Amino acid sequence: MSLTQVYLGLGSNVEREKHLLAGLDALTGFLRDMRCSAVFESQPVGIKSGPFFNLVVSAKTDLSLIDLSRRLKLIEADNGRYAQDRKGLPLDIDVLFYGDLVGNFDGLTLPRAEILKNAFVLWPLSLIAPDKVHPGVGKTLSQMWAEAQIDQVLAPAAFEWRGEQLTPVELLLPL
Numbered sequence: 001m002s003l004t005q006v007y008l009g010l011g012s013n014v015e016r017e018k019h020l021l022a023g024l025d026a027l028t029g030f031l032r033d034m035r036c037s038a039v040f041e042s043q044p045v046g047i048k049s050g051p052f053f054n055l056v057v058s059a060k061t062d063l064s065l066i067d068l069s070r071r072l073k074l075i076e077a078d079n080g081r082y083a084q085d086r087k088g089l090p091l092d093i094d095v096l097f098y099g100d101l102v103g104n105f106d107g108l109t110l111p112r113a114e115i116l117k118n119a120f121v122l123w124p125l126s127l128i129a130p131d132k133v134h135p136g137v138g139k140t141l142s143q144m145w146a147e148a149q150i151d152q153v154l155a156p157a158a159f160e161w162r163g164e165q166l167t168p169v170e171l172l173l174p175l
Helices: 016-027 065-078 119-128 141-147
Strands: 004-012 032-036 039-042 052-061 092-098 103-105 108-110 154-157
Touching: 004 016, 004 119, 016 052, 016 065, 039 119, 052 119, 065 092, 065 108, 092 108, 119 141, 119 154
Parallel strands: none
Antiparallel strands: 004 052, 004 092, 032 052, 039 052, 039 154, 103 108
């Protein structure tokens, strides 16, 4: 079966490190050539809560979009996303790009609209796939980030996964 390039956005505002680490570990079970962006701390958008940790994952999969989406929902559920008594958002995993698909697929719109609206999605995407062209905009992700006028508070955060520092030291240094 052929492999499809995917980009996923991950976020958490409850036990952030614990849930992001669990999400990343779970993704390694069925994604190939997985790479992680830097991790960013962001203020919540659209909900009242504490700050989030966000990152983007680039990977390849042999799963269909629907099967991938189902797997992601199971990982979210395993981390308390759908618990009745949950506080905040333990783990959110969104498909940002699935190959070159554009449109609505069983309620999942691709590319994900949040790419254009949220710095915590666009900045890490521009770092992990600077030359990827957004099909709806016709510009590379790095061009889009350079031109973005998104009014959100966002800061690189130190984060380690499997012995590797995901956020480069140069991003952590004060300007």
